[in-house]
Amino acid sequence: MADPSTYRPAPGSIPDEPGVYKFRDATRRVIYVGKAKSLRSRLNSYFADLAGLHPRTRQMVTTAASVEWTVVSTEVEALQLEYNWIKEFDPRFNVRYRDDKSYPVLAVTLNEEFPRLHVYRGPRKRGVRYFGPYAHAWAIRETLDLLLRVFPARTCSNGVFRRHGQIGRPCLLGYIDKCSAPCVGRVSADEHRAIVEDFCDFLAGRTDLMIRRLEKAMAEAAEALEFERAARLRDDLGALRRAMEKQAVVLGDGTDADVIAFAHDELEAAVQVFHVRGGRVRGQRGWVIDKVDEMDVPALVEQFLSQFYAEQVDLARESPANGSAVPREVLVPELPPDAEAMSEWLSGLRGARVRLRVPQRGDKRALADTVARNAQEAFAQHKLRRAGDLTARSAALSELQEYLGLDSAPLRIECVDISHTQGTDVVASLVVFEDGIPRKSEYRRFALREAATEGDVAAIAEVVRRRFARYLKETGGEAGGTVADEPGSAPGIDPDTGKPRKFAYPPNLLVVDGAGPQATAAADVLGDLGVTDVAVVGLAKRLEEVWLPNDPDPVILPRTSDALYLLQRVRDEAHRFAIRYHRQKRAKRVQASALDGVPGLGQARKSALIKHFGSVKKLKQASVDEIAQVPGFGKRTAEVVYAALAGGDTRDEGSHGRD
DSSP states (O other): OOOGGGSOOOTTOSOSSOEEEEEEETTOOEEEEEEESOHHHHHHHHTSOGGGSOHHHHHHHHHEEEEEEEEOSSHHHHHHHHHHHHHHHOOTTSOOOOOOTTSOEEEEOTTSSSOBEEEEOSSOOTTOEEEOOOSOHHHHHHHHHHHHTTSOOBOSOHHHHHHHHHHTOOOHHHHTTSSOOGGGTSSOHHHHHHHHHHHHHHHTTOHHHHHHHHHHHHHHHHHTTOHHHHHHHHHHHHHHHHHHHTSOBOOTTOOOEEEEEEEEOSSEEEEEEEEEETTEEEEEEEEEEEOSSOOOHHHHHHHHHHHHHHHHHHHHHHOGGGOOSSOSEEEOSSOOTTHHHHHHHHHHHHTSOOEEEOOOSHHHHHHHHHHHHHHHHHHHHHHHHHHHHHHHHHHHHHHHHHHHTOSSOOSEEEEEEEEEETTEEEEEEEEEEETTEEOGGGOEEEEOOTTTTSOHHHHHHHHHHHHHHHHHHHTTOSTTOOOOOOTTOOTTBOTTTOSBOTTOSOOSEEEEESSHHHHHHHHHHHHHHTOOSOEEEEEOTTTOOEEOTTOSSOBOOOTTOHHHHHHHHHHHHHHHHHHHHHHHHHHHHHHHHTTTTSTTOOHHHHHHHHHHHSSHHHHHTOOHHHHHTSTTOOHHHHHHHHHHHHTTOSOOGGGGGGO
8 A cells, every 4th residue: 555645746846727637556557537626726635634535535545656737728628638538548546437338229220221220239330320228128129119110121130131132032020011121122222211211300309290291191091092001101100109108208398408417425426317309308327436536416417527428429429320419408406616617618519509507497307306316216226236246346355365365455366268179279368357347458368379289288378478578578577678668658658659558567366277287387487577476376167276386285265255256257257258269260260271172272361361351152252353352362373262162162151050
């Protein structure tokens, strides 16, 4: 535990101006970013009596080893710089209001020739329009099922779409008129896109126009005695109205607004956001975050607005079809400390005036109360779930320290696992857990060459050697050579990007999948490299025994202990990640093996062909000129490949399913 007084800036050296500051740990990794109207007042508060600090603040300042700051001229500049630094450095003590991938949305793939409607979870993609998020996937499917009879757009995957195009028959939805069947040419690409655009207009809130259009068409059909068509239009109207009922009107004036509410205690806070578009609730989101400092509701509002809307604007740039990410109005429970600067910043993000205010009466006040009740309920449910999780993680780390005789709790754990098929396609994974939670951005994978045929012990040794030799190199250690950093740059930090290098931080505990020999091999490699501050254990699958290096007997952890459960989670995650990489490698090799009968092709050229065309099937459809465009191929070689594949003797990828 570091003493904050050892890196406290000299009295009078901190400017009394607005700015943004960064705390770094002993490895120069940025661990916290903040902003302040007065840097002097704000930073001095961190160096007060430790006993009086917020628990998370106390942990942060005792983890840090230095602090630095940048002076800015306005509060708006500080907001932007703070967000940019948080996004760039991903500090462990900062809250990130990232989109929760568990929230499903309705995605419309406008970037395809025949756009598709489907339920989606995950990061936003360019050229795709999203509606939601929704609380449950079944809510999307239910709404989609109602609307497909009015907007019969494609919902099938690309594989199903191509297959029905090849056989010339639509799927079941095409026969029951819930798909316009563009796969078999019932409608053209332009006609299908018009259907999809009408669907998007309806979900975006332009419902009255669609209702009036259908009512007029129904009346005209009835006057023309086309009663079957009129009845179908009547049913379509009913479906639209039922879909609209699922999105109740909450603001009768057609307001576009986000309504935000918080529930919090001394350590955590819950936030709920209702997205109201055209007076209807179009989506709902919620987060629960750890508070890093003493924060009241205005401070929580400021933190949330600055991070959430900047992130939404970044997503909107990747997918412009979704329109503006910032609504005309943002309703909050209390105004942030500098409401005018925040409103100005939001207006700059939107490109038009944004109102930031507290609703006082009427429908907006009633809706704000509803959002607040949702935040309180989510917070109560979270505390019931989290109590066990947080206690279990703390207990697991403490138990590991006790059972393994470590100097401190292993806050960073790395695990190595090997995967192969009878000695072929040997790969390894390296997963990282910090504070008992996976840190997937720091996962690494290795393709093994030197020890590929020498067994798992040699493979473990190779991975550990490569990982820690890289660590020593990136931090200027002796075993890896000296890093050619620019003068004044910090070890472990890339001078070009300012970001941490990939292997710049060592674990407190290294877990290898295996028993004593694997643990001993890893420890020997660390000893050869001169790394003495990393503990090593092996975890054997059969009896879940924990093996220490050069120890003839394992450490037996109680079956019900949180420490054993954590080690199992780490090992299983490493195994999952290794298996995934191994399957990718094997799939490429199996596809390349289909080219074994082609003369003059080595493994490198086979891989180049598969990488360029994606599959042997697509390669068979390519012309000589297209094959000749692959790097390393000339006209003559391309003709040989084309002639060999045209002969029909080569297996296609359909035969690989039994491999």
